[in-house]
Amino acid sequence: MGAEAILEKIRKNAEEEAAALAKQGEEKAEAAAGKIRADAEAEAAAILGNARQRAEELEKRERLMAGLQIRKNTLAARRAVMDEAFSLAGEQLADLPKERWEALITRLLLEAAETGAEIMEVPAADREKYEWTPEGNLPIIGEKSFFKRLNAALKESGREGKLTLADAPANVTGGFRLMGPVYDVDASFDALLSQAREDWEQEIYRILYPKDE
Incomplete structure (x- = not known):
């Protein structure tokens, strides 16, 4: 090549x-x-x-x-x-009307009292309701006063019936406070409503809002 x-x-x-x-x-x-x-x-x-x-x-x-x-x-x-x-x-x-108010206070007291010799504090606005007689003639604890009838109810229930009314008013809007030798009881309307709200809140929701069930 x-x-x-x-x-x-x-x-x-x-x-x-x-x-x-x-x-x-x-x-x-x-x-x-x-x-x-x-x-x-x-x-x-x-x-x-x-x-x-x-x-x-x-x-x-x-x-x-x-x-x-x-x-x-x-x-x-x-x-x-x-x-x-x-x-x-x-x-x-x-x-509350007088009769219903007295019935409620009586029931609360009978439930709260231990000996029947406690000291009862009431609101200043309610004091006359406890002290005055039905005739309203004297601002004292007369024989027919509501306070006397409370002690009679305590005695009928087997307790001493020697409840005393405190001089100082309770700082509540309604109901009462009870001071005893062993324990005190707050039976004010505010305390009762607060406890009722805790106990009944869910049930009240069901009543108010049944469609949520």
Whole structure:
């Protein structure tokens, strides 16, 4: 083979190798570009998915907060109704007719007294109800006064019937306080309503809001 033929073959082989390398480079470049696109699409999908999830979480949280606020407002409204109901009950206790008031005080005293010789504190506004006779002729504890009848009721129940009325008034709006040798009893209307509220609150809710059952 002559020198020219050898050079031609080398040139041809070089061209073929260059073409092959170029093709291989194009394929690698295309593959790299495809991978980049795939990676970009995957990243975009991940970002979109995270954004969607975040949006759903925010929406869920907003619904939850809105629900909690509604529930809070509802509970506040119900609490206001309860407050009004017990405030009205306190007013009704304070305005009881004489016979019903005396019957209530008598029942409370018989339940609270231990020996029948306790000291009874009453509100200043109620003192005359205990001391005055039915005729209202003298501001003293007469034989027909309500206080005397309370002691008679204590004696009939088997207790001493030696209850005394404290000089100092009780700092309550209604009812009384009883001081005994062993324990004291707060039978004020405020204390009774407070205890009743604790005991009956759920039942009153069921009465006021039966649709929640």
